């Protein structure tokens with residue numbers, strides 16, 4: 001089943017840009033990335049797109065298709081009507097480089113701000129012993145392919161550029177949760193999550209979980225458990241009253 | 250460097266506005282019904298079959314029908330338009346309002362923050378739950394404790410009603426506490442307290458088991474939130490209809 005599909009692709013750079021119309025051949029079994037490649041091969045040789053594995057594993061091809069943040073290589077053409085015009089735009093939250101390619105270095109900055117794994121000082125590498133049940137929870141978070149679709153969709157930074165400074169975003173709050181739940185991590189990450197990484201900005205509206213191509217339960221299994229840990233520490237009225245009365249800090 | 254220049258608020262082509270609209274309408278209807286029943290101050294107790302609506306339980310003030318006050322009347326009659334449930338409603342409402350699911354629901358549906366994923370919110374500034382008043386959402390677990398006590402009282406009421414035989418009302422009261430129980434158990438704070446806060450599950454097998462079971466329920470927290478909310482209203486409506494003599498209870502055993 002081959003048909004001529006209608007597409008609108010954003011073209012431009014940081015000086016400006018616009019949606020451009022194309023009509024491209026679509027074949028059975030193809031994904032949106034195939035179409036973008038066909039566009040490059042036939043009509044727009046200079047169209048910029050970032051991709052690598054074409055298997056949903058490298059996290060390079062994140063973009064927005066009909067306004068929904070998705071991986072280009074994992075979005076099948078069969079989910080669309082043949083008559084539909086399909087709009088492909090770059091991720092909105094990050095600075096544009098060109099066409100569908102954005103500069104995702106915000107995420108690397110945020111990654112560096114999370115202090116690394118801190119095993120007990122007296123434990124040499126190679127001596128780590130853990131039970132499966134104890135590491136299971138953090139293993140879910142290790143499925144992350146760093147596509148940054150969650151970071152792109154989270155309204156805290158998507159709609160409020162000024163919050164980028166204070167907010168690590170779901171991907172890296174999940175990293176904090178992963179380490180906090182790690183049986184051998186000794187660092188104290190609870191206060192950090194709230195004070196340094198901006199956990200309080202998250203209003204648990206779950207868009208990160210909705211767009212994650214790895215289907216990680218980011219909100220339910222990482223962000224809410226972290227909020228509960230923060231509540232243990234900071235918002236327990238009994239602890240709070242004790243601190244006030246006895247001037248502890 | 251600047252973001253890509255795209256003027257549209259969203260390029261989504263699906264009906265993204267439908268879920269927030271439905272949620273808003275649902276919450277509004279239920280709030281209106283609950284407010285009406287709260288301030289009606291009547292038809293909450295069926296004396297013949299000992300049915301007490303969960304909305305009036307426990308009934309703690311002196312204007313309560315004495316038989317409906319299973320735990321005594323701790324407070325004098327309330328002045329003006331105030332009715333007995335105003336004493337317990339703050340806890341029930343507080344529990345639902347600070348619930349992680351309802352937060353998602355009304356932040357999206359009532360505050361459009363965001364209305365749907367990848368649809369820009371209309372607010373210029375956003376601080377989330379970092380400061381007053383929303384920082385108070387962190388008190389959820391204390392409402393969870395209070396709501397658990399109220400749940401136990403509802404269970405007690407439902408069991409007590411079996412003393413007069415068996416009718417449709419008994420089944421309804423029972424299903425109601427079943428749903429309320431499942432909603433309360435599936436709470437994120439409950440999941441955390443039961444075992445989520447532990448670093449080493451292997452050292453606490455019982456709590457790990459509890460956490461595993463609660464996690465399964467927790468997956469359905471949204472569905473349970475709606476089911477229990479709607480069913481509380483239906484239970485109350487049934488009691489009100491029987492209490493006012495509009496319908497008679499369907500009896501199986503007397």
Ligand code: SF4
Pocket residue numbers: 153154155156169170201202203204205206207208209219223
């Ligand atoms: S749940 Fe929190 S982190 Fe995830 S998208 Fe919503 S606000 Fe952002």
Ligand code: SF4
Pocket residue numbers: 059143144145146147148149150151171208211212213214215216218
């Ligand atoms: S958590 Fe999911 S959406 Fe976020 S970067 Fe990882 S794989 Fe992508």
Ligand code: FES
Pocket residue numbers: 051052053054055056057058059060061062071072073074
């Ligand atoms: S190209 Fe690797 S995830 Fe799409």
Ligand code: FES
Pocket residue numbers: 344347348349350351389393432433435436437438439470
């Ligand atoms: S999270 Fe919904 S009741 Fe606690």
